[in-house]
Amino acid sequence: MKLIVVGAGAWGTALAANAAAQGRHSVTLWARDARHVQALQSHRINERYLSGVDLPEGLAFASGDLLAAVAGQDLIVLAAPVAAVRQLLLALRDQPAPVAWLSKGFERSDASPALPGLMVHEIQAQVAPLLRCGVLSGPSFAREVAVGMPTALVAASEHEAVRQSLVQAFHGPTLRVYASDDLVGVEVGGAVKNVLAIASGFCDGLSLGLNARAALITRGLAEITRLGVALGARADTFTGLSGLGDLVLTATGDLSRNRKVGLLLAQGMNLQQALGALGHVAEGVYCARTVVERGRALGVELPISQAVVALLDGRLKPDQAVSMLMGREPAPELR
Numbered sequence: 001m002k003l004i005v006v007g008a009g010a011w012g013t014a015l016a017a018n019a020a021a022q023g024r025h026s027v028t029l030w031a032r033d034a035r036h037v038q039a040l041q042s043h044r045i046n047e048r049y050l051s052g053v054d055l056p057e058g059l060a061f062a063s064g065d066l067l068a069a070v071a072g073q074d075l076i077v078l079a080a081p082v083a084a085v086r087q088l089l090l091a092l093r094d095q096p097a098p099v100a101w102l103s104k105g106f107e108r109s110d111a112s113p114a115l116p117g118l119m120v121h122e123i124q125a126q127v128a129p130l131l132r133c134g135v136l137s138g139p140s141f142a143r144e145v146a147v148g149m150p151t152a153l154v155a156a157s158e159h160e161a162v163r164q165s166l167v168q169a170f171h172g173p174t175l176r177v178y179a180s181d182d183l184v185g186v187e188v189g190g191a192v193k194n195v196l197a198i199a200s201g202f203c204d205g206l207s208l209g210l211n212a213r214a215a216l217i218t219r220g221l222a223e224i225t226r227l228g229v230a231l232g233a234r235a236d237t238f239t240g241l242s243g244l245g246d247l248v249l250t251a252t253g254d255l256s257r258n259r260k261v262g263l264l265l266a267q268g269m270n271l272q273q274a275l276g277a278l279g280h281v282a283e284g285v286y287c288a289r290t291v292v293e294r295g296r297a298l299g300v301e302l303p304i305s306q307a308v309v310a311l312l313d314g315r316l317k318p319d320q321a322v323s324m325l326m327g328r329e330p331a332p333e334l335r
Contacts, residue, residue: 006030184233195291261275
């Protein structure tokens with residue numbers, strides 16, 4: 001199989017490296033920056049995004065004309081932030097090969113005035129409706145995948161052929177790939193858990209305890225499920241890898257960028273200082289407001305996500321957010 005990963009950040013590099021290390025496929029990693037590609041070819045280490053991880057000899061690199069790079073590929077995988085996906089899908093709209101994305105989040109509201117922020121499959125329906133598409137998601141830190149630590153992901157698409165292409169490309173000795181036809185559910189889980197991980201970082205940064213963290217994760221999963229079902233997903237998807245699995249990892253793991261933002265804000269940094277210290281994209285910051293807006297438009301209650309937006313905006317201090325959430329009226333659990 002010939003496959004290309006478009007985007008040489010940490011996750012794109014890690015997934016391409018894992019696939020190339022299996023030795024069964026021809027794998028190319030494409031980056032927009034030619035100097036970045038030259039450095040990858042010369043040193044076989046992605047020093048900027050994945051330092052200290054040697055890249056396998058079988059991994060090829062490319063830059064320049066994207067359409068020329070994807071020509072003849074059996075699978076195209078987009079490893080880019082949500083903000084960049086619209087232009088990539090527009091450029092690839094006539095490709096015959098399946099296209100999958102790794103992006104987790106909602107587009108900013110101002111990118112599409114018709115709706116308050118879109119998921120990637122909704123962007124694809126707008127700009128490239130004829131593409132056969134899917135998403136690869138689940139609980140995964142790039143560094144662990146790159147070095148071959150055991151990981152399980154889920155490949156979701158309405159098209160069985162796309163699901164099977166993703167399984168064929170990435171299922172291997174250290175990476176287990178399950179298939180799902182609930183594209184909406186897998187995308188919602190991957191997006192909203194980033195917002196909730198910021199809340200978990202606040203919780204840990206304020207030393208509120210393990211009881212509080214467990215409550216936050218559990219009630220956060222309820223928020224994900226409510227929003228997902230309202231958007232057309234199946235409820236049972238959120239007990240799987242892209243729901244509960246990804247939420248637990250991102251809300252508790254020390255490698256989580258979104259959790260790190262919450263930790264830094266709890267230490268007294270403002271948002272710009274926290275993002276500067278982080279040095280990488282934190283999709284939860286980018287899409288938190290959109291998550292709340294989509295929920296509001298659907299009449300879905302998202303109190304934790306709303307508190308995160310208020311914290312990011314500086315309208316609430318961490319201790320005020322805790323008081324607000326704990327002071328809500330009693331309610332049945334399963335709602």
